[in-house]
Amino acid sequence: xxxxxxxxxKKFEYVAPSKLEDxxxxxxxxxxxxxxxxxxxxxxxxxxxxxxxxxxxxxxxNIAGMDYIKETEEGGLAIGALTPIIKINESKLIKQKYPxxxxxTTKAFHSWQIRNMATIGGNICRSSPAADAVPPLMxxxxxxxxxxxxxERRVLLEKFFLGxxxxxxxxxxxxxxxxPPQKGNCGMAFESMKRVSVDLCKLNCAVKIVLEGNTCKxxxxxxxxxxxxxxxxxxxEETVRDKEVTDELIEKASxxxxxxxxxxxxxxxxxxxxxxxxxxxxxRLIKQAVQRAK
Amino acid sequence: xxxITKKTVKLTVNGVECEVEVDVNEVLAKVLREKLGLTGxxxxxxxxECGACTVLIDGQPKLSCLILAxxxxxxxxxxxxxxxxxxxxxxxxxxxxxxxxxxxxCGFCTPGFLMVTKALLDKKTGEKLTDEEIRLAIAGNICxxxxxxxxxxxxxxxxxKMKRFS
Ligand SMILES: Cc1cc2nc3c(=O)[nH]c(=O)nc-3n(C[C@H](O)[C@H](O)[C@H](O)COP(=O)(O)OP(=O)(O)OC[C@H]3O[C@@H](n4cnc5c(N)ncnc54)[C@H](O)[C@@H]3O)c2cc1C
Ligand code: FES
Ligand code: FES
Numbered sequence: 074x075x076x077x078x079x080x081x082x083k084k085f086e087y088v089a090p091s092k093l094e095d096x097x098x099x100x101x102x103x104x105x106x107x108x109x110x111x112x113x114x115x116x117x118x119x120x121x122x123x124x125x126x127x128x129x130x131x132x133x134x135n136i137a138g139m140d141y142i143k144e145t146e147e148g149g150l151a152i153g154a155l156t157p158i159i160k161i162n163e164s165k166l167i168k169q170k171y172p173x174x175x176x177x178t179t180k181a182f183h184s185w186q187i188r189n190m191a192t193i194g195g196n197i198c199r200s201s202p203a204a205d206a207v208p209p210l211m212x213x214x215x216x217x218x219x220x221x222x223x224x225e226r227r228v229l230l231e232k233f234f235l236g237x238x239x240x241x242x243x244x245x246x247x248x249x250x251x252x253p254p255q256k257g258n259c260g261m262a263f264e265s266m267k268r269v270s271v272d273l274c275k276l277n278c279a280v281k282i283v284l285e286g287n288t289c290k291x292x293x294x295x296x297x298x299x300x301x302x303x304x305x306x307x308x309x310e311e312t313v314r315d316k317e318v319t320d321e322l323i324e325k326a327s328x329x330x331x332x333x334x335x336x337x338x339x340x341x342x343x344x345x346x347x348x349x350x351x352x353x354x355x356x357r358l359i360k361q362a363v364q365r366a367k
Numbered sequence: 368x369x370x371i372t373k374k375t376v377k378l379t380v381n382g383v384e385c386e387v388e389v390d391v392n393e394v395l396a397k398v399l400r401e402k403l404g405l406t407g408x409x410x411x412x413x414x415x416e417c418g419a420c421t422v423l424i425d426g427q428p429k430l431s432c433l434i435l436a437x438x439x440x441x442x443x444x445x446x447x448x449x450x451x452x453x454x455x456x457x458x459x460x461x462x463x464x465x466x467x468x469x470x471x472x473c474g475f476c477t478p479g480f481l482m483v484t485k486a487l488l489d490k491k492t493g494e495k496l497t498d499e500e501i502r503l504a505i506a507g508n509i510c511x512x513x514x515x516x517x518x519x520x521x522x523x524x525x526x527x528k529m530k531r532f533s
Contacts, residue, residue: 080413081392082392082393082394084390085391086370086372086391087437088368088369088370089437095368098368099370113434114433117394118433121413122414129370130391130435132435134438185483185504185505186415186428187415187430187507189429190433
């Protein structure tokens with residue numbers, strides 16, 4: 074008896090251009106009917122589930138020069154969209170200067186095979202509210218470069234997401250993630266809560282704090298899986314910014330996170346649980362970030 | 368640029384160059400099993416979560432259920448069949464270690480664990496292999512029989528046999 078795949082992929086057409094312009098020309102022509110294939114760890118699962126049924130797959134992995142991690146002239150960082158998670162994990166530069174981004178590759182993406190296959194651009198473009206690479210990047214005020222057939226724009230990552238699985242991409246390819254220089258005495262931390270190691274998170278959070286002595290000069294807090302898109306916890310940030318950082322202040326500020334988030338109940342957690350845990354997570358991560366800045 | 372629905376791709380599978388005609392919607396696992404007769408690679412969840420379909424592509428462990436065969440054009444693929452000596456059929460030290468240390472029960476997950484172990488030990492030279500490293504390496508592989516203790520013991524024994532310190 075022949076072996077029967079439980080979930081064969083529906084028929085589609087395929088193209089694997091080696092030039093970005095060629096990929097964009099096809100994407101420009103086909104629009105919604107085409108899907109970009111990077112690591113495939115989200116796309117092929119969606120296609121097997123029939124959640125999406127593209128007429129054409131545009132594999133962009135043959136396009137050279139989209140897999141890199143390099144410091145920019147201004148002293149920030151540029152990451153190519155096709156950089157696999159494993160490279161981010163192994164980068165000494167990222168471990169040293171952007172520890173929360175490094176942590177997202179150790180506290181999430183546990184599967185070695187997935188780390189080898191999944192790309193950072195794919196994690197962003199999939200636009201899951203639970204994407205683990207997004208909160209750290211949001212705390213760095215990262216931007217993404219989106220290239221279309223006749224256009225090129227830079228969008229603040231925070232403004233990229235429109236809803237679950239929805240983003241601002243309009244027949245465009247995300248080519249690069251740009252992190253501006255992180256000024257001052259920074260402390261960073263990230264955590265992702267999962268039921269089992271290969272699950273999507275119930276909740277994730279990244280914090281970046283800039284300290285001058287004991288005063289918070291600036292702070293960014295980003296959370297995932299607690300709203301339709303990854304979000305900033307601006308109420309918490311306001312409470313801490315320009316203040317002397319004490320345990321009492323951190324306690325008071327972390328309570329405010331419930332005003333920033335709008336979690337839902339789903340298979341992974343209840344809304345009430347997510348609210349309670351967000352408070353704890355924000356409190357712990359602010360403390361950890363403060364400690365690391367000192 | 369023209370789109371395609373079929374192509375004859377060149378792959379090097381277990382050291383042997385081959386040409387195989389694939390439909391673009393066929394995943395590598397299916398082509399290995401059905402077109403190349405290499406049924407050692409197992410298909411469990413078909414969605415990236417169990418690791419049973421793990422093969423090494425250019426030396427890196429990847430999931431053959433989430434890679435299109437056509438994406439593998441020109442690549443070197445190693446499956447569980449490629450572990451033993453092609454001349455004598457003698458098992459690879461990793462396979463021997465799994466047999467000697469009861470590293471499986473039903474065996475369905477075993478090809479995936481063997482391939483991850485191969486990649487781990489290939490990468491590792493000299494320094495001591497820690498339990499933590501082993502656990503991290505196999506985090507993407509599920510054993511439904513729950514034989515993790517023996518799997519970890521087998522991996523340590525394999526490291527020992529291959530003179531990768533454990
Ligand atoms: C077993 C398993 C474990 C996982 N664990 C985690 C985890 O711990 N944390 C986590 O966050 N995610 C996890 N994921 C989800 C997934 O691996 C990541 O989101 C991954 O980063 C997606 O990248 P990719 O390159 O595989 O994307 P693909 O699947 O290739 O693409 C994803 C989407 O983005 C689009 N796209 C990709 N690249 C571009 C681009 N450059 N420009 C425009 N559009 C693009 C595609 O069209 C598609 O819609 C897991 C998935 C599996 C199967
Ligand atoms: S069958 Fe590929 S990971 Fe389960
Ligand atoms: S031995 Fe049965 S699944 Fe692992």
